[in-house]
Amino acid sequence: MSRPAPPAFTLPPWLAHALRAQGGPVPWSAVVRGALAAGPLLLGAVLTGHTTLGVVAAVGAMLAGVNDRPGSRRASVKRLGVPALAGAAGLLGGTYAGDHVGAVPLTLLLTGLGLLAGGISAVGPVASAAGTQLLVAAAIGAGMPLPESGWQRALGYLAGAAWLLALRLVLPTPGSLAGDFRFDGERKAVADVYDAVADLLDAVGGEHATARRAALTAALDHAQDALTGPRLRRYASSSTERRLHAQYAAALPLGEAAAALAWVAEPVPARAAVGPRRLAAAVRGNAHSGPLPAPHRSAPALRALDDALLHAAEAFDDGEGGDLHTRRRTARDLFRAVFGAGGREYGLRVALSFGASAGTAQALHHAQWYGQHEHWYWLPATAVFLVKPDLGPLASRVLCRAAGTVLGALLFAGFAAVLPRPEGLIALVALSGALIPVATRHFAAQTLVVTVLVLALVMVGGEPQASVSRIGETLLACAIVLVVGHVPMPGQRGGGVRSRLTAAARAAYAYLAHVLHESDARLPRDPAPQPPPDPGTQPPHAPDAPDLPHGRDPAVSDDRALRWTLRREAYRALAEARTAIALASAELPALARHTEGADEVVVTLEQLVDATTACAVHLDDSGRLIPADIAQLAELLEELTQERDRARLRVPAAPDLPLAG
Numbered sequence: 001m002s003r004p005a006p007p008a009f010t011l012p013p014w015l016a017h018a019l020r021a022q023g024g025p026v027p028w029s030a031v032v033r034g035a036l037a038a039g040p041l042l043l044g045a046v047l048t049g050h051t052t053l054g055v056v057a058a059v060g061a062m063l064a065g066v067n068d069r070p071g072s073r074r075a076s077v078k079r080l081g082v083p084a085l086a087g088a089a090g091l092l093g094g095t096y097a098g099d100h101v102g103a104v105p106l107t108l109l110l111t112g113l114g115l116l117a118g119g120i121s122a123v124g125p126v127a128s129a130a131g132t133q134l135l136v137a138a139a140i141g142a143g144m145p146l147p148e149s150g151w152q153r154a155l156g157y158l159a160g161a162a163w164l165l166a167l168r169l170v171l172p173t174p175g176s177l178a179g180d181f182r183f184d185g186e187r188k189a190v191a192d193v194y195d196a197v198a199d200l201l202d203a204v205g206g207e208h209a210t211a212r213r214a215a216l217t218a219a220l221d222h223a224q225d226a227l228t229g230p231r232l233r234r235y236a237s238s239s240t241e242r243r244l245h246a247q248y249a250a251a252l253p254l255g256e257a258a259a260a261l262a263w264v265a266e267p268v269p270a271r272a273a274v275g276p277r278r279l280a281a282a283v284r285g286n287a288h289s290g291p292l293p294a295p296h297r298s299a300p301a302l303r304a305l306d307d308a309l310l311h312a313a314e315a316f317d318d319g320e321g322g323d324l325h326t327r328r329r330t331a332r333d334l335f336r337a338v339f340g341a342g343g344r345e346y347g348l349r350v351a352l353s354f355g356a357s358a359g360t361a362q363a364l365h366h367a368q369w370y371g372q373h374e375h376w377y378w379l380p381a382t383a384v385f386l387v388k389p390d391l392g393p394l395a396s397r398v399l400c401r402a403a404g405t406v407l408g409a410l411l412f413a414g415f416a417a418v419l420p421r422p423e424g425l426i427a428l429v430a431l432s433g434a435l436i437p438v439a440t441r442h443f444a445a446q447t448l449v450v451t452v453l454v455l456a457l458v459m460v461g462g463e464p465q466a467s468v469s470r471i472g473e474t475l476l477a478c479a480i481v482l483v484v485g486h487v488p489m490p491g492q493r494g495g496g497v498r499s500r501l502t503a504a505a506r507a508a509y510a511y512l513a514h515v516l517h518e519s520d521a522r523l524p525r526d527p528a529p530q531p532p533p534d535p536g537t538q539p540p541h542a543p544d545a546p547d548l549p550h551g552r553d554p555a556v557s558d559d560r561a562l563r564w565t566l567r568r569e570a571y572r573a574l575a576e577a578r579t580a581i582a583l584a585s586a587e588l589p590a591l592a593r594h595t596e597g598a599d600e601v602v603v604t605l606e607q608l609v610d611a612t613t614a615c616a617v618h619l620d621d622s623g624r625l626i627p628a629d630i631a632q633l634a635e636l637l638e639e640l641t642q643e644r645d646r647a648r649l650r651v652p653a654a655p656d657l658p659l660a661g
Helices: 013-018 028-035 038-047 052-068 075-101 103-121 126-144 152-169 179-205 209-227 239-264 270-284 301-317 331-339 342-367 379-385 394-418 422-439 443-460 467-485 494-523 556-587 589-595 598-622 625-649
Strands: none
Touching: 013 394, 028 152, 038 052, 038 152, 038 422, 038 443, 038 556, 052 075, 052 126, 052 152, 052 331, 052 394, 052 422, 052 443, 075 103, 075 126, 075 152, 075 179, 075 209, 103 209, 103 331, 103 342, 126 152, 126 342, 126 379, 179 209, 179 239, 179 270, 179 589, 209 239, 209 494, 209 556, 239 301, 239 556, 239 598, 301 598, 331 342, 331 443, 331 589, 342 379, 394 443, 394 467, 422 443, 443 467, 443 556, 494 556, 494 598, 494 625, 556 589, 556 598, 598 625
16 A cells, blocks of 8 residues: 655745746846946046045936836836935935934934835835835935035935936837837837737636736736826827827727636637737737738627727727726825825834834944944845835845845955956946846845945945945844834734725725616616607607617717726726735735735635626626626625635625616
8 A cells, every 4th residue: 555645845935935036038128227327327426526426326326227127118207206206305304314413313203204104105116116215315314424415415316316217218128120119118018918818818718817817907007007107298199109099998898808708718719819919919010900800709708809809900090099097096095095004004114114223223333333334324224125015025025135135245245355446346336237127036136236236336435345244234134124024013914915905895896886887877768758749740750770789878988988997997906905915925924824814805806806897798798787697796795795704804895786686
């Protein structure tokens, strides 16, 4: 009798996350920008005799390079510019506070600043980057001895970030030969949407359908962000941009039909994905749609797919712009994000970590633990990066930061022993800047590259080699953040997950309510009683009613546009919730237990939104919802209620909805 095989060994989630790196092609355009940013700025400053100001400008370019991610040039203005402005403000305030405030008041001031920046970081990725640069620059301004005044430092910091942003806006992307290169980021993002639709159609009825639907959501989110960056005019002024807007808007009904097919798992002919792939190629080549496959109208979702393909072909030929189906976040939404459960918990943890590290650093500084070094900013600046949950689970962040700093400091010590000064160090800064876009795929690699770059900047600025003290400060910051991460906070734990789940639930309910309202609005009404006609008069001739296939109403376009907006908001909120839950589940068991059951809730919410999408497609096809649709929605709502109670999460319950068949 054979023995059962021993269970396979699996790594703990936090350790598996620490060993996992993102994949993808090398972003050569970002590598070129990184090489041309901090290094040349520092070289120019050294040659003109403004070395310390060049160090500040190089720091601004380095932190902007960390935020230089793939996307459109228009979106990069906000993604790079807003954090740079926050960093300049932090550098200005930190400089004057460090010059005029004592150690204890300065610690309290930095703690309050951490509370504010932490709450603001809960708004979104750009706000999180702005909060990070605000705190890091405030610590540098207060602790880094430089001869320049506060406003000179702030201007130098802004100049460094502005230089990288200018490179991002001016330099063409390698290989962008089709159309206006200024919109190559938008063109790639829109083409990826059509490819994602085709991938989902290929996966309908298979085990990968859910993952492909999530990939379509990510592609739509990325394209929407790429097209909705800051602009001087309200509407797109370029014909190329208007064409891209029209192509994106035409992809929304395609995505809706594909999601409906994936939900019902109906058989899809193999040629169904041919049309979206041809449209993707047309977007990349800045060409017309060309011939599309013949329609296959055997089911409501397939008919919707064929109609969407025809509409997309018209949009490709017309190119007169289209609605991006976005809504500005209201002041109430921003207030709820900052002062809600997630914002409060994150703000308190940032404040405690930043304040404790700043106080500890100043105590060690005044006790002359640093020896000849006149700085203490490394400890609180390190704590800022460590406390950010969007960089991974807490234990993973601590492990990666410690490993990256130790390796980076040792590597720099070897370089510093052999490189000529300052030209060798300036070359090392340029090389490190070029490696940042690649190193951002793993936190330890990013830490290693940034450590080498910063140590090189410090030596060029006139300070002695500080690898050993950097290692000690980083390990101390890791210990502080690890302790603060496990300190009980007021209220229920897992605030970030709960706030994301709450937002996702509200968005899903709003989408469902709108579809049900559409269904109710299309129900036939009993005509009002009319008086009998006068026998002596001729009844007026009624005009012929337009031919409306599949029961579609001509006045439904506005409702459908709002429906697509609500659907986009629901899927985006669900993707953000799933990301937060994945990070929380990879924490140490003492922290992960606070969000147990959240993954089941978000799966049911996704099923509810998928079912609502399928109902919307059926509604467009027949003008009404069938009893099976209503029963399925009611079943999912009941299942959601049970899972919400089991998970003990304060996710809002579904409102009373007209689900009577």
